[in-house]
Amino acid sequence: MGDAAGISPELTARMLADDAVRAAAAIFVIGDARVLAEGAKVAGVDLDIDMVAGGAPLPAQPGRPLLIDLGHCDPATVKLGEVSEAGGRFATENFRRALAMAVAGEVDAVCFTPFNKAAMRLVTPGYEDEIGFTAEAIGFHGVAKEFNVLEGLWNARVTSHVPLKDVSSLLTRDTILDNLKLTRDALRASGIEHPRIAVAALNPHAGEGGNFGREEIDVITPAVEAAKAQQIGCDGPFPSDTVFVRARRGDFDAVLTMYHDQGQIAMKLIGFEAGVTLMGGFPFPICTAAHGTAYDIAGQGKAHPGAMRNAMLLAARMASRGHGAAPA
Template sequence: MSAPNRPIIALAMGDPAGISPELTAKLVALDDVRSKARLVVIGDRRVFDEGARVAAVKPELKTVPPGTNFAIEDGETLFVDLAHLDPAQIERAVASEAGGVFALENYRHALILARDGKADAVCFTPFNKRAMRLARPVYDDEIAFSAVVVGLTTPASEFNVLEKLWNARVTSHIALREVASRLSIERIHRALKLTDQCMRGAGLARPRIAVAGLNPHAGDGGNFGTEEIDIIAPAVAAGQRDGIAAQGPFPADTVFVRARDGAFDAVLTMYHDQGQIAMKLLGFDRGVTLLGGFPFPICTPAHGTAYDIAGRGIASVGATKAAVLLAAEMASRAAGSRSQAAAPGATA
């Protein structure tokens, strides 16, 4: 096993009607995950045990009540049992208020652990947006919810990570008709800076960021729109003046091919599906979603709750494993940076 200073990852169980329980059980049974992180799983032990039965695994966990001042032994995984959902109340493959309440409370608990310094990062298995809104009608997305719980007032954004390729976005969960009006030089410049910052935190010394255009053929010199000329290009230039290795704007229909082939480390897109479609085609069952801009990493698999295969024990744990490993890597690097800054003789 690795050194005892492995980061502590608070892992919240997601939607109980989908594949989240079996993914959680599969994950904690993996030796290569436990060698990189100390896991604290949050949920209901009855739901977890049902997931373990479906997944045909028997992971070893030490169950503790909420509020425990836990110390994790080497190789040990803890389970914080909130005891708040009887699996008999959940119909498999059906989004419900009870399922949304379960997932939100688990996630809130994980965020509070990290906010209060008891965990180094947060991960969660997939949520179902309908269930979340049944439980909390004002629920928009994980970014907004996390910001409220953590008390974040600075910008945050969602990133998709597929092995060495990142996708960042300027706008996210909004109607497509609103995208053009939401774009500004300042907003794109801010997205570039946050992307550069988060990628450096994951170990890329100087990430190469391609910026996608908004319009077909990146506006074709103004024939199909002028956002590229008036807004996007000036924002790219502002990022370059900050020392960011940004280029663009490029046509969105070809930029991911270039990035896949190694020309760029990341693509900054203007709206949600402009990047999501490409990333999920490239690796649906391997992608990770990272919430960047928070004081600690927050990661989850990029795929959804997969109601169509829930309960069959065939869900791939690949993306969930990748999410935890990315969170552990970023948390370890952040801890190393803090130790270096605090060392005697360190300069600002």
């Protein structure tokens, strides 16, 4: 369960009442029974689940969704719609527990309802994003990146949560090549056997032959050629103002963009209420809705379940391909 001050409790309850989600995987829910009860009340659903205390042994195959009740958040202490340490601590502790279960092999995938980064920073001052938090929590030293997934279209990015002025200096042939490999592997893990990846240019008109910058000539094109030599199905660089048009009509399965908003704006315009964020590259899939905690509608029963449902189904599909039918 994510931030208790936002729509996370409501979304968690909606997922537990969703027939498609329940059929896709055996589900363990980590949180507080009181917060979940409030979420179910807001969502207007009756929950058919089992519950164990935080330290109790877990069944290998729960027949119904199972709440692991950590008993660590009284809803009365959390003000809906506001950034708070209580909301951030609740999400942080739940996430740590979920990651520990995945590392221990107790689950095959992790999903979380939305976090709020400002609230997380009140608990962990150095918190930057879920990628860095996860890597530190599980002792991971490899390459992991965020992917956005919507209606079969994937968006990957070479740089993410960095100032725009630093993007060009962070682009190298090797970093782009590494991200193309990671994108190919993530797509394959999701069931796309022969991924087609478009690479977005950095500059307007793909640099227009060097008139608007040389990154396409000196960095991006060499990376694409190196990837092709390694049998990665990719092409580009393409102007970023048209590449998503081509991808959406079916020319490509994914677009690798050079910076955060270059792809995020396009994907969220295509379908804000259905997009999924996948943290790829870790030993197990980690998924969430691409939207945030929606403090403005917290507690009102208005949370749209589409993106979170898609996140749960993607995590279950990837887990089943890699680990069989164990709990997810």
